[in-house]
Amino acid sequence: xxALVLGGTRFMGIHLVNExxxxxxxxxxxxxxxxxxxxxxxxxxxxADRNNQGSLRSAFDGKSYDIxxxxxxxxxxxxxxxxxxxxxxKYVMTSTAxxxxxxxxxxxxxxxxxxxxxxxxxxxxxxxxxxxxxxQAENALFQAYPNQVSAAVRFPYIFGAxxxxxxLYFYVEHxxxxxxxxxDNMQARLSFxxxxxxxxxxAHIAMGSGAGYINASSNGTISLEEIVSYTEKRAGVxxxxxxxxxxxxxxxxxxxxxxxxxxxxxxxxxxxINSWVYPLIDHWIGTIGA
Numbered sequence: 001x002x003a004l005v006l007g008g009t010r011f012m013g014i015h016l017v018n019e020x021x022x023x024x025x026x027x028x029x030x031x032x033x034x035x036x037x038x039x040x041x042x043x044x045x046x047x048a049d050r051n052n053q054g055s056l057r058s059a060f061d062g063k064s065y066d067i068x069x070x071x072x073x074x075x076x077x078x079x080x081x082x083x084x085x086x087x088x089x090k091y092v093m094t095s096t097a098x099x100x101x102x103x104x105x106x107x108x109x110x111x112x113x114x115x116x117x118x119x120x121x122x123x124x125x126x127x128x129x130x131x132x133x134x135x136q137a138e139n140a141l142f143q144a145y146p147n148q149v150s151a152a153v154r155f156p157y158i159f160g161a162x163x164x165x166x167x168l169y170f171y172v173e174h175x176x177x178x179x180x181x182x183x184d185n186m187q188a189r190l191s192f193x194x195x196x197x198x199x200x201x202x203a204h205i206a207m208g209s210g211a212g213y214i215n216a217s218s219n220g221t222i223s224l225e226e227i228v229s230y231t232e233k234r235a236g237v238x239x240x241x242x243x244x245x246x247x248x249x250x251x252x253x254x255x256x257x258x259x260x261x262x263x264x265x266x267x268x269x270x271x272x273i274n275s276w277v278y279p280l281i282d283h284w285i286g287t288i289g290a
Contacts, residue, residue: 002026002064003206004088006050007071008043009035011162015199016069017043023207025067030059053081060086067206070094074125075133076140083145091145092206095138095152095213097191097258101131104256106189106221110154110213116142138213151211153202156258160195161283167249168192171224172284175231180245186228189221189255194276201268210266215258218273224250230278235285 001024008017008029014037020027021042029037033047048059050072064087071094073079083091099115100108115138121128123136138152159168166173174181193201193216201216228239260270 001066003028004065004068004086005029005071006031006069006073006082007094008069009037011160011164012158012195012199012202013071014038014162015196016071016202017199019200019203020207023203025207028063028065050078051081053085056081057085063087064089066090067092069202069206071202073137073141075127076120076122076136077124079137079140080122080144083141083148089149090206090211091141091148091150092202093137093141093150093152094202095154096131096134097154097156097215097217097256098131099135099138099154100256104254106255106257107259108215108256109259110215110262113213115139115152115213120144142212149211151205152213153205154213154215154258155193155198156191156217156256158193158195158198159277159280161280162195168227168280169284170249171227172231172281173288174246175228175237175239176235176285176288178237178240180240180242181248182243182245182251183224183228183241183248184251185253186225187223187255188250188253189223189257190250190253191217191221191257192273192277193218194271194280197271197276201263204268205266208266210263212262214263214266215260216263216268217258217260217270218276219260219270220273221255221257222273222277224248227277227281231281231285234282235289 003025028044030046049055068088069092120139
């Protein structure tokens, strides 16, 4: 079985590729050739510009894949540039819970945003806000390529020790270093997933029969108040929270969670959010303290 991964050189992409390696797939990772990866001779590498259809055509001409996992599709044109030139039996796109914006609430279900019926706009990443361009990426996938076996995995915030976004890390770092923060939603209950779990779930969907839109999230939610309180206790310091502090990355985000019953029906079980968030905070405290 032959797999193609776009966006496999960092974060959840590394966990995804490792899962495919363990499953015995013949793997190609397509990158711009600028980021090293840890896979050695276990993968084949192609250099391609994800935003240039000519580059994609040259890279994939004459090739075919059993599964393709695309962590880099940001907008509808990204989907079109790739799927117009790619021959793959199944295509899995990393999507986001942001497609539900602005109507966030607890237990959001896939059917609440049906991107098979929304108005399709061909757009680039900077044409609309993030939530809209990601909806348009899904619109393109399901409307312009209805015969392509495909899935869009809707993740909440993704975090792990390998996280490059530093959004959750922001709170831990500011508390430990006694730097002032402005937080306007301490009580909001948020949904996360671990980067390792996210990578494994992408592989699970790609190798299995799951298709359509699929929510994926750790079980349960956690509030910033709980995160701040735990970090204070573990670090032995008091958080500095004031109006003039640096604005928190999650400011303005309301409580939300994802219904994952569709994912569970594919045979997947998710971790409880508390089982990995608190150990991750401990890891970061140790790193910052060092």
